[in-house]
Amino acid sequence: MRAHFVLSEIGVGLRRNVTMTLAVIVSVALSLALLGGSLLARKQVNSMENYWYDRVEVSIFLCNANDAETGDPACARGAVTEEQKEQIDAELQEYDLVDNVYFETAEEAFEHYQEQQADSPIAAVVTPDQMQESFRVKLTDPTRYEVISSAFAGRDGVQSVRDQRSTLEPLFNLLNGVNYAALGLMALMLVVALLLIVNTVRVSAFSRRRETGIMRLVGASSFYIQMPFILEATIAGMLGALLACVLLVGVKQFAIDTFLADEIQVIDFVGWDAVLSVLPWVLVVGALMPSIAAFFALRKYLKV
Amino acid sequence: MIRFDNVSKTYPRQNAPALHDVSLEIERGEFVFLVGSSGSGKSTFLRLILREERASTGTVHVLGKDLARLSNWKVPQVRRQLGTVFQDFRLLPNKTVGENVAFALEVIGKSRGQIRKTVPEVLDLVGLGGKDDRMPGELSGGEQQRVAIARAFVNRPMLLIADEPTGNLDPQTSVGIMKLLDRINRTGTTVVMATHDAQIVDQMRKRVIELERGRLVRDQVRGVYGYQH
Numbered sequence: 001m002r003a004h005f006v007l008s009e010i011g012v013g014l015r016r017n018v019t020m021t022l023a024v025i026v027s028v029a030l031s032l033a034l035l036g037g038s039l040l041a042r043k044q045v046n047s048m049e050n051y052w053y054d055r056v057e058v059s060i061f062l063c064n065a066n067d068a069e070t071g072d073p074a075c076a077r078g079a080v081t082e083e084q085k086e087q088i089d090a091e092l093q094e095y096d097l098v099d100n101v102y103f104e105t106a107e108e109a110f111e112h113y114q115e116q117q118a119d120s121p122i123a124a125v126v127t128p129d130q131m132q133e134s135f136r137v138k139l140t141d142p143t144r145y146e147v148i149s150s151a152f153a154g155r156d157g158v159q160s161v162r163d164q165r166s167t168l169e170p171l172f173n174l175l176n177g178v179n180y181a182a183l184g185l186m187a188l189m190l191v192v193a194l195l196l197i198v199n200t201v202r203v204s205a206f207s208r209r210r211e212t213g214i215m216r217l218v219g220a221s222s223f224y225i226q227m228p229f230i231l232e233a234t235i236a237g238m239l240g241a242l243l244a245c246v247l248l249v250g251v252k253q254f255a256i257d258t259f260l261a262d263e264i265q266v267i268d269f270v271g272w273d274a275v276l277s278v279l280p281w282v283l284v285v286g287a288l289m290p291s292i293a294a295f296f297a298l299r300k301y302l303k304v
Numbered sequence: 305m306i307r308f309d310n311v312s313k314t315y316p317r318q319n320a321p322a323l324h325d326v327s328l329e330i331e332r333g334e335f336v337f338l339v340g341s342s343g344s345g346k347s348t349f350l351r352l353i354l355r356e357e358r359a360s361t362g363t364v365h366v367l368g369k370d371l372a373r374l375s376n377w378k379v380p381q382v383r384r385q386l387g388t389v390f391q392d393f394r395l396l397p398n399k400t401v402g403e404n405v406a407f408a409l410e411v412i413g414k415s416r417g418q419i420r421k422t423v424p425e426v427l428d429l430v431g432l433g434g435k436d437d438r439m440p441g442e443l444s445g446g447e448q449q450r451v452a453i454a455r456a457f458v459n460r461p462m463l464l465i466a467d468e469p470t471g472n473l474d475p476q477t478s479v480g481i482m483k484l485l486d487r488i489n490r491t492g493t494t495v496v497m498a499t500h501d502a503q504i505v506d507q508m509r510k511r512v513i514e515l516e517r518g519r520l521v522r523d524q525v526r527g528v529y530g531y532q533h
Binding site for chain 1 (some may be wrong): 354376377380381382383384385386388394396407408410411412413455459
């Protein structure tokens with residue numbers, strides 16, 4: 001194999017097809033950037049899920065005198081008694097599932113409420129005796145919320161059992177949905193890129209049919225004849241993959257690190273290690289996919 | 305060298321066979337003219353030897369190998385022992401004369417040193433010594449065909465296939481090309497040449513094979529172009 005010869009053939013081929021090659025590079029870059037982006041987004045969502053689900057609690061809200069007076073059906077038997085509270089507390093301690101229990105008094109609830117709703121006009125008229133006492137239960141496995149819910153909901157003195165997880169779930173479902181949409185878009189882009197590669201290879205093979213015809217006649221192996229075309233596609237794919245890597249690093253550096261991280265400090269964004277771990281995949285897919293597509297395209301257009 | 309045993313070739317979606325029940329043998333070192341009108345099956349005959357097509361029935365042996373049993377990846381090995389020349393020269397217009405000949409060696413992986421040594425030798429042989437750096441477009445038709453012959457012969461093939469090599473040349477130039485092919489034949493290379501040129505065939509007095517509508521109608525040892533009435 002003469003490297004110099006093969007390289008010069010590739011150079012000629014790439015130059016002859018500049019527009020098609022550019023189209024391949026851009027479409028490969030975009031689809032791979034989407035691939036890398038959705039891999040990173042998945043990591044981001046997973047780490048956010050872990051972070052938030054570790055902090056969610058199940059709240060058991062207890063009836064207060066106010067609930068009983070306003071005719072809340074769950075509190076028809078009146079406000080919670082000290083005995084009932086002790087009973088609930090004792091039972092909660094017996095569950096293995098329960099990590100720890102914190103009792104929030106009406107006063108504390110009132111303070112939290114005033115902090116969170118300071119701007120709201122309702123906050124001004126709310127009084128401490130309208131606030132509910134509650135058990136804040138932290139579970140070892142937040143997904144098994146039903147165990148607590150079925151044991152305590154509907155019991156005398158309990159107004160409601162609420163899982164914070166259920167308020168977060170729609171958000172994460174949305175994020176996952178966006179992620180799947182990105183993956184679907186990536187698949188479509190990948191198909192477009194593949195079709196472009198097949199077409200580019202076909203045009204390239206057609207424009208060099210004189211050379212390849214002579215190569216066949218003088219007994220060049222089909223590997224040798226196909227090599228320049230496959231390498232052409234590989235180089236275009238690699239350039240696209242590099243561009244995709246630059247895009248991903250750019251998004252990490254400029255959009256996340258210097259902008260979003262300052263704007264939204266509650267979220268712990270994906271780190272450089274995650275970004276760097278995705279890049280090799282992008283490069284591998286970017287090099288392999290076009291070569292394989294070119295190989296199969298050539299089987300059709302360059303017969304022995 | 306070449307043996308056809310009851311070879312027929314029918315192309316897809318065509319009723320009449322392009323070649324019908326042809327049997328013949330061509331020995332090492334022979335010079336054979338293949339004649340017949342257009343569409344008589346000459347090109348199909350040559351394409352079968354080059355294994356660009358496979359026979360529909362019958363067997364084709366070239367250089368002792370049954371081409372029907374030859375797997376695709378071994379075909380290049382056989383083609384390296386064949387040289388081919390065409391009416392339209394098939395040179396690469398953007399490469400010099402020397403590069404055109406070298407191309408045949410490069411693509412089968414010959415070393416640079418070997419190429420540098422062989423190319424001027426073979427150009428001398430075809431009478432183009434010192435014209436390595438000319439472009440094909442600067443040469444006359446006869447000279448271009450000499451380049452094509454140099455490329456076909458640079459591997460010292462056992463067999464040279466020529467498909468109307470003088471078809472685009474004037475009579476005088478054609479004589480020069482025929483002398484060259486004759487010289488190559490004398491080095492021991494078998495030459496099979498399809499042609500329409502009656503004058504050349506009559507002058508050379510070599511073996512003549514005539515095809516008509518796909519059938520072998522004549523095989524003369526020292527023949528002429530047409531039937532002698």
